[in-house]
C-alpha cells in the first residue's frame with residue numbers, strides 16, 4: 001500500500017495517460033488542409049495513405065478502412081468464411097478478433113498461447129483443426145511476431161486461409177519481412193493508442209488483387225469499385241450496388257493523420273525500443289516476469305511492455321499493483337483478460353477459462369506500462385520509480 005505520508009510520484013494534474021498519442025505539427029497542418037479543402041470523406045489522402053502503407057510493409061494490395069475490427073471482418077468475408085466454418089484464434093487477444101469471426105457467421109475456436117512468448121501455440125492450433133476449419137487467425141501479441149513458419153506450414157498442409165491480426169505489429173518483421181505479408185490478409189489498427197494512429201482506423205493488406213477489390217466493395221455499402229470515385233471532379237457517374245456491404249471506409253481526415261504518423265514510424269519505434277531497454281534494465285531484479293527476449297532474426301514492434309505479477313512471488317496482486325500505480329498518477333492497462341473469462345463467450349460457447357490455462361494465468365497477472373513515443377526521460381523515470389515503490393509496498 002502506498003504510504004499516505006509521501007507525495008505521489010506525479011501530481012494528479014500531471015497524470016501520465018496510458019497510450020497517449022504523439023501528434024506532430026505536420027499532421028495538425030494536414031488536418032487543417034483537409035478541413036479547408038472541403039474534402040473530408042474518402043478521397044486522395046486515403047489513396048495516398050494506402051500507397052505509402054503498402055510500400056512500408058511491402059504488401060501487394062492495401063485497403064484503408066475504419067478500424068482493425070472492420071479489416072478483420074472484411075477479410076473473413078473476402079475469404080468466404082461463413083456459417084458452418086470454424087476459425088482458430090488465440091484465447092489471449094482483444095475481443096474484436098473473436099467478434100470478427102462471429103460477425104462473419106462462423107464459429108471461433110480458441111487455441112492456448114505459449115506461456116513465454118504469449119503468442120498462439122502452433123501445436124495447440126494443430127490440435128484444434130477439424131474438417132470444418134476454414135482459417136487460422138493469429139495475433140502478433142504486443143508486437144512480437146508469431147511463429148509464422150509453423151503457422152504457414154499448417155495453413156498450407158490443411159488448405160486453410162491465414163489472416164494475421166497485426167493490430168500491435170506494424171513494425172514487426174521476421175527476416176526483414178513485415179508481419180501481415182505472410183498470410184492471405186494482414187489486418188492493422190490505427191486506434192489512438194496504437195503505434196500509428198488515425199483516431200480510429202485500420203488497413204487490410206491482401207495478397208490477391210481480387211480479394212482487395214472485394215474488400216473495397218464490401219467496405220463501402222457493396223457499391224461497385226468505381227463508386228469510390230463518385231465524388232471526384234472528373235464528372236458525374238452513377239454507382240451500382242453489387243452486394244450488401246458495410247460502412248467501413250476511412251476518411252481523408254483520418255488519412256491526414258496517418259500519412260504523417262507513417263513518416264515518423266521508424267523514429268517512434270526507436271524511441272519505444274529505447275524505453276523498452278530501459279525498463280528491461282531497471283526491472284530485471286524485481287519479483288515480476290518481464291517480456292521474453294526477442295528471437296534472433298525477428299523484430300518486435302514494441303507495442304506493449306508487460307509485467308506479469310504473480311502475487312505469491314511479488315507479494316501484491318496485479319489489481320492492487322494497478323491501484324497503486326493509479327495512486328502514483330501513472331496510467332497502466334490490462335491487455336487482456338483471456339477471451340473465455342468474458343460472460344458473453346462463456347454463455348454462448350460454454351467456454352471455461354481453465355481450459356486455456358496459459359491465457360488464463362497471463363490474463364490474471366499481466367499489466368501494461370506506458371510505452372508511448374511521447375514519453376520523455378522524466379516520464380520514463382517516473383514510471384520506474386512508481387513501479388519500484390508500489391512493488392516495495394512503499
Ligand SMILES: Cc1ncc(COP(=O)(O)O)c(C=O)c1O
Nearest residue numbers: 067068069094096167189190191
Ligand atoms: C489484438 C487486437 N485486435 C484487434 C483490435 C481492434 O482494433 P480497432 O480498435 O482498430 O478495431 C485491437 C484493438 O485494440 C487489438 O488490440
